[in-house]
Amino acid sequence: MILDALGVPFAQVAGLIETLRGRGETVATAESLTAGLVSAALTEVPGSSAVVRGGLVVYATDLKDRLAGVDPGLLAEHGAVHPDVACQLAAGASDRCGADWGVGLTGVAGPDPQDGVAPGTVHLGFSGPNGVEVRTEVLGGDRHAVRAAAVRVALEHFAGMLR
Template sequence: MTVSSAGVVARLVELGQTVGCAESLTGGLVVARLVDTPGASAVVRGGVVAYATPLKAILLGVDADLLASRGAVDRDVAGQMAVGAQRALEADWGVATTGVAGPEPQDGMPVGCVFVAVAEPGGSVVVERHDLTGGRPEIRAAAVDAALELLARRLEPAL
């Protein structure tokens, strides 16, 4: 199921809050989906595409030792990326994606293993693992959906 970016943007506008994205395998597709929505400029702060592993530490503040020991495709890395997006982009909410789109496994993780994370205004961080199927384009598209679905679910309790 594809989440409506318009619904996410409308909810953020309603709350008077902003979002920033930190993306790896999705390469900017999450923020692109959000800014496809008219009025997104009121709530979308921007995105950081940290595709290369060292950039996750340099730009987003992900722990370099964590990256060295576990690699970029990791639950804790995703969480730190989301927090890094909040900080770097001065946003209320941070969204992050990291994973393996293929064609080869990476960091000991299989193709289709994706972590999405949301850092919330109060300091909580929620991370989900998804084991996606399909080719590279399908995995990347499903990762975008998963990230926006998680954000949409986390925005709801704020009602």
């Protein structure tokens, strides 16, 4: 149901869950612009409870610090939509939820810019056994299209990291 609405193939997410299960690893999320859609997509797969530890919806800027541990100085200097924020969201999700992997998303779904950042700008952070990495995307469309594409890109990239 969620996967269909986001345009995410069930088989892709099921494969990601199975890969994590086979490796004995877990994942957690910290999501801003997607407000829990990545966690919802992951948990649509039966048996996902074996690998999905949890997720943080940190839509408000102050919650990025309080719940996910993002440096308040970083938020004050650069705002909530920044590559380093995505990295710290990912690391915070992993740390706060006790997971092997963390996925963090922040961006601007639109229709208006936020803190001078254009709509469609999305930063995806990934924290895992080999460190933290970030990917930045500029996605097109309305709010729904940007949010759905952010989920698809995050899941595709995460699946690629696990291969």
